[in-house]
Amino acid sequence: MAPCHLHKFGGSSLADADCYRRVAHILLTHGHSSDLVVVSAAGKTTNFLYKLLSLSDAGQLWQEELQVLISYQQTLIEQLLSSDTARVLRERLSTDKAQLVSLLSLEQRNVYQVNQTVSFGERWSARLLAALLREQGVAASHVDATSLLIADEGAVPRIRHEESRNRIKACLANHANERLVITGFICANEHGDTLLLGRNGSDFSATLIAALADIDRCTIWTDVEGVFNADPNKINDATLLSSMSLLEADRLARLGSPVLHSRTLQPLFDVDVSLAVRSSYASHTDFTLIARESTSASAPVVTSLPEVVLLSLQLAGSADELLAELNNQGLTALASWKQGPTHLSLAYTHELAEQVSSWLAGQTDNFAISSLTQSRDYGLVALVSSGAHLYRRSFARLLSRDALPVYQDGLSLVTLVPSPQVNLLTQKVHRRCAGPRKRIGVVLLGAGNIGQAWIDLFRRSVKQLNTELEARVELLGLVSSRKALIREEGIGFDNWQQDFDNAGESWSYPQLFEQLAALKCDELVTLDISASASLTLHYPEFFARGIHMVSANKLAGSGPLAFYRDLKRQLGFRRLYWRYNASCGAGLPVQHALNDLHNSGDRVEAIGGIFSGTLCWLFEQYDGSKPFGELVLEARALGITEPDPRDDLSGRDMQRKLLILAREIGLELELEDIALVSLVPEALAQVSLEEFLSRIDELNEPLAEALADARAQDKVIRYVAQLDKQGGKLKARVALEQVEPDHPYANLTPGDNVFVIRSGFYQNNPLIIRGPGAGREVTAAAVQSDLAHICRDLLQEQ
Template structure:
């Protein structure tokens, strides 16, 4: 039978008899009869063995400590095994005790004898676990790892892979289907003398044996559920990761994460072995699976070290050759920074763990002559904060925004972002980075109110832009509702914006405002933004209710911004009290940045003195075309046929639309105006204002005489006629009007592309040479783009509250 699984249990999973029973249950319920098992020493056994050696070295009495250790082992044997099995292990413990006594009584112990004594903890664990499994009716035997793992000696033993693979394969062939319980942490040299595999040696043993045996999966059972996206002891809302790649896990380990040591992962590279990290105390819970590759989205992990060693030096050249030399020497750097100082000398900063700080400093001093190093120094006052992800570049902007002037610039490689900050700032920055980049994504829901041409264009734009905006801001931005004048389609799970607006409306139900607000309030999202892309007056009247329910607003509908002043002020007060956002750039100038410009002037300390322009694409088109070659009424009919005018051209010709837009801009600069404070001269004669549309079209020629006269008057002066909105602030007085004006042929109003809007802003800074904003001021695409811009800005604002 092919062996598929290797289970490894650490000391915390084998701390007492109950732990052993729990492990045996896991092996019986989570594996196959021929799985491999690697065990560490039970509880603190290894530390107690080292303590015996320390007592001996000090010349202190060690016999009592040894007796307590043997009693601890005997107590577990008696609790777990039947009489016959227990008797056998008690006898072997007695023999082991005698052997340990002999070793401790030697005048001098060799390195191999010391390693052999320390290895008793793993040997006892393997023996006891194999006996416990046999007592449960499972064929099992214990294996002493030095019989299958052979290594050359060095600072850290280097496994002879080919020889060890042959030994492992032979063991598997000879053992049949029985479970093999193998000691972790130890191996042997070619002479059979015991060597220790060092820190995290048992985990390394497990992945190494799995790679040598060709096993599909290694599970490291420990006292934590797996790998979290931050240290759960420091971040209360840290989340368990379902999966991560081997490369990500390796980078996380190299940055000092305590869950897995980097040596544990090395045997898995260039294999198909996956590694699971699970809790032996909660075997039924979710866990983390580390695979050579993963097809799921890469979740970021935030890690930190409270203190690191920072080494700095000046280096001749660009420093790259020195970095290559350090890498060749195997120096485990966490990150590095190269920059040129004011004297144009190259400065190199290296971050490494405190354990490696002195060793790295000594190496830099050795290399100083070869690489022209000077001003070498070491500082241990900094800590490290890092983010690990295969998509590290996606999180760079969000991480960078959190750095203050005392933080190092971000070091970035393919899998991580790293900075150093003063040690006192590590915890705070770690929490901020986790909240911004790795915490639960804020879910922002969007409700579309209005399903006409602009609504349809926005929906298409949103379908394309949503993913990028979500990734950029690290939020979950979802369309949750589409509401027409008669039907509402609400889906808490999210709506596919690419489906098309007609199909979405068809799926909707008839609605009333009361029912609609109940549905919106129940939606599972952190924030909700409603987009009013309608021209509905009744919808505008319900803005206070939207704000009362905590819903942010985006308006292409200009009726709210130009509503009666008490209503407008009520909305602004609600926004302030509820800390909500309302943006309405699309209500004036479509996608042109008019309100942005006014806000920028105000924020810069400038003072707006006048605003003027042509705010209607329809009226711009008409007057750019009106040169006397055809009657004005013919131009109006042509524009109507082209879809340039509203269905009722009087909505354009009345000037009311431009009047409302001018009011919106006036209020944007702080003027408490009402609509009637803006003087309006309509192009529609009084006798045609209230007749039916058919009658108006029949009598449209009544406009020709007055318009021909106006054109002739201005032409005689060498000027042109335009329909203009203007607001002037002089001597503390405000004059606002909308109507016909004659302007010079060189004026900004005189030479527009038909259909454009133009805004001319004069201020204290832009007095003799005013600020001019010109471009398409209407159209479904540009208006939809303005709505999307306002939506994105609110999302930005919500993240920076």
């Protein structure tokens, strides 16, 4: 069976005997008999071998240090293997020790002898792990990668892909159904001399062999669970990423990720091999999967480097051509900034900065470079995401005046700041851009016509809203007078009506509050799109539980003054929001306008208008050609009035709306403080609806007389709400009034509302707001606007 998986284990995963046992268990439980394994040197073995070379070169004693290293390997053998197998490996180790003594005793060593010395760590790991697997009944062999990977020499060995692929395929054919444990970090030239693959060479070995062997997945087992959206050693609430695209991973690696290295990823670009990063210490936990295309929405990752070098050039040549040539030379900058046509700044790691400076010094004539300076006072902070552009504004707002402007490419945002600022800015960027998205739950109270219109509007706008807010606003509940549907996972838009219809048939407020308290969200906003008086009486409990409110229901805003004061007091005590623009004027920005006037230092002196679309329609239509009562019945048949027209004709609705506006400008009034002259005769106010409709002709004479009286004075009649506090004396009244034909109340589109506001700034020419003041869509839009405002206010407090 052809191998489908390659497992790579680093030095930290092979640090002691328990680690080796853990690795063997992983291979037995997470793989197949034909899987490949690539290993690094155990623990700090490679560093120890370099130390021996340094001691030898300096003419210092190295024999005792070598014995420490050999003893470490002997202890691993004794602790892991049975006596017979251990004896064989001890004999091999004794031979290796003699070879090391010979190499370290040389007065001069060529590069191949140095490489040979350093490579013993990987050979010991492969040999020991293969023996351990065999003792556990697994067919396994160790393989020296110098027999598989052939390379041309250079600053970094250049692998001969076709020749290496053929050798790997031949090796697999000779070891069918056998686990091969291959040395990482090393390869060979065409003469068989050992070459080193450089920093992080074992990871590169793993992805390279996986690509050449046509393996589906390569897993790098390390001491961390995967790639986090920030360094978990620096950011307490850093979270593990379930997936990343290969391009995102590569950009993150180039910007200094401690887990990923760009060279490791390069073999994966031309093949269909996914890369998993997992913890060998917790193999049961989640991990990060890197593939050509990420399987989930791209999550932003914040990374940083405490120190970078900023190279600044003055040049007369083309900056773009210079950047392109740097890329061709494998010297791509972390980020670059062009200040005008002659100045270019480049950010590099300390490891690359000297090499780049040397190369640039040799290109002075080619690119007309007149000066080159270095600054080592900066660190780097970056955000990586395929949607990086969505975070530019938030990222830029966090920068101090000492920071360089944001560099942006298709996958990242990068800035440099003075080194002491790196940690603080990294934390700020993570919290603002990459931290857990604040989850704002929404519960709709009232699933009737307006509620359905709001759901349709929310469905269309929520994606854009979440993008703008950089948050998750989700519909978690639907509640009507008869049933309640609350879902932690959210309510799907496609089948919400069916799901709601199948919900339980009854609920109580204790049950509802218990369910709301169990929802896992940072904030909860309820939308009261009902006309329920009992619901408004529970507003104090909603606020006591930290739940924000949007009201289209006008009963709370126009309730008893003591109740209203208590609600406002609760909001003041806690960080809570209650918006109720939809309760007066539907989508018309009346309360917005009043608040803006207040914030600008103006003082509102009078508010008046026609706040009922029904009464507007009736009096725009009423010209005496048909009796008023007949016109009311016509409006009822068209659905313009409430089922009981007295709800409109009484003026009580306009009285409540005027009270809401009065309180909005700071007047502490009760409903009874606003005089009300109803259009319903007292004799008809308390009778049944059926009797009222049968006696509706009793409305005709009073309205006909009012119309005739107005016409005698060249005026028209309108049902008007009016509040005026000019001169320190308050007048508040809702009644039928006579107005001039050119008055703002006189010429409206039937069904409109009109609000006329007079203030210190708007005296002789008042502020007029006019438009549809009722209707499903405009009311739903007002509710959505209030919801968006609350969400923005909440997120600005972060």
